[in-house]
Amino acid sequence: MANKRDLKKDINYVLGDIIEEVYVWELDNPKKDNKKGEAIIDEAIKSFDELIERVNDRSIENPSKHFKAIRKDLEKTAQTLVDKVNAL
Known part of the structure; x- marks a missing residue:
């Protein structure tokens, strides 16, 4: 199922980019406290x-609706994490 594979890739790329951005911020600001950045990374991994x-849940009845809801949650989570990174 291509939709499931694409969704997994999107999740990986989006959250991976956010984690990478935190690492870049930590390298650019070595004297600042990294605890906030580490908390963002932990939240991204948990998400x-x-x-x-x-x-991967196989007990769904309507795959299309289920995947759309996951994409929407990914967008919301990503926006929240990006806002936190920008606030560092």
């Missing part, structure tokens, strides 16, 4: 695990 678990 990744939760979203992938939902994608």
